[in-house]
Amino acid sequence: MSAGRLLSVLLLLQARGGMSARRIAGELGVSVRTAYRDLARLQAAGVPVRAEPGRGGGYRLVDGYRTRLTGMSEGEARALLFAGLPGPAAELGLAEEVAAARLKLLAALPAGLREEVDRVAAVFHLDAPGWYREPERTPHLPLFVDAVLAGRAVDVRYRRWRAPQEVCRRLRPYGLVLKSGTWYLVAATEKGIATYRVAHVLDAAPADELFDRPADFDLGAHWAAYLDDFRARRHTGTATIRLSPKGRRRLPDNLPPEVVRAVDATATAVGDDGWVEAVIPVEGTEHACGELLRLGVDVEVVAPAGLRRAMTATVTALARAYGTG
Missing domain, CATH: 1.10.10.10 (Winged helix-like DNA-binding domain superfamily/Winged helix DNA-binding domain)
Structure with missing residues (x-):
């Protein structure tokens, strides 16, 4: 009982x-x-x-x-x-x-x-995760909650996108952030403050080390600055594209807000059929090619030449795969 x-x-x-x-x-x-x-x-x-x-x-x-x-x-x-956030509360082990x-x-x-x-x-409900993807598994999240509140360091094995893909780190957790259904850990390391995707933590164990979080550390302000820096580093170049009226209507559902704002700011009419030409920010050739192909025939890349060639090669390969090339 x-x-x-x-x-x-x-x-x-x-x-x-x-x-x-x-x-x-x-x-x-x-x-x-x-x-x-x-x-x-x-x-x-x-x-x-x-x-x-x-x-x-x-x-x-x-x-x-x-x-x-x-x-x-x-x-x-x-x-x-978390009284109004039952989903996140359960993930944190606080249900x-x-x-x-x-x-x-x-x-x-x-x-x-x-x-x-x-x-x-009865009339409000929060569902944090985004559409079209399964919620991430975060088995180590409750451990990080305890570490943040106790000021205890954590030893982790982490999977990242660049080589070497698996690294071991000692983290001093400063806080947790939930963004679009994804949990992130903000922690101090030997090289400064860094951000880690909790779902990419492969192993985690509390360390004997205790630490004091700086009194002047503001998690909200740090996260806002991190997002600004991420956006600045994310887009390393620009591309000139042409969009049909339908392509422009579909833009907000298929490309990031930064691209939509750039089109709104730079669009100029080309011809009298409603098509516009605009300059947009891009991360890189491969990434931009994948994003722009979502718009199908309603977008044309004008420049740079490398991106236009990548689009041509992908469309040619698709045509060949479907037996029309």
Whole structure:
């Protein structure tokens, strides 16, 4: 028997009023039989739980009864930040703490405010991951949460895109960032502060070393600066392209915002059929070729010559593969 679960049953009844055993079981993720046993144990412990038979009945606390067992644990207090983010909270290993903290908050509210909280919660839902890809597996994320909060270094084996692809690092975690459903760890290394994709951590183990995060380190400001630097380093060149009206309409769904903004800023009409010519930023020939091919016949590369040749070679190979080349 879990004393914590009994307290959760008690707080549910205090926060929600009358509830069936089936609904209690659903809220706590247990069987209906377990919910009945927990209710019986509360009654045996002297908690005035009253059973109301018939349609619309259920279990409720005797009017006026309120538990004072609403003190929050350290873990539940941490979890408050994620009270409206059940998915990220579960990934961080805080799902149970979030549920318990929310129950305790609801139990402390007057009835009218509890109803308002429930009403608002019913009409908003956050789903952080992007479309068209499976959520990343991040088994080491709870370890990094503990390391960030305790100021403990972590030894990791990490997979990166450049050679050597697998490297070992000692990291001093400063914070975690969730962006478009992907978790990133911001950590100090021997060479300075760096960012690591949590899903690319192959192994991780806490080290004996403890450290103090600099008092003037601002995670939000650091992340904003990191994104600005990433965008500046990402686009190393430009290309001149021509777009049909349809291609321009499809642009926001197929290419990054920076490209869309560049087209809006530089587009000039070519001919009287609606086509425009614009200068866009590109990462490199191979990457740009792959992105622009998403627009099919609605885009033409004018320059540079290397990118135009790459587009021609790819289209020729496609035509040959489909038996028309």
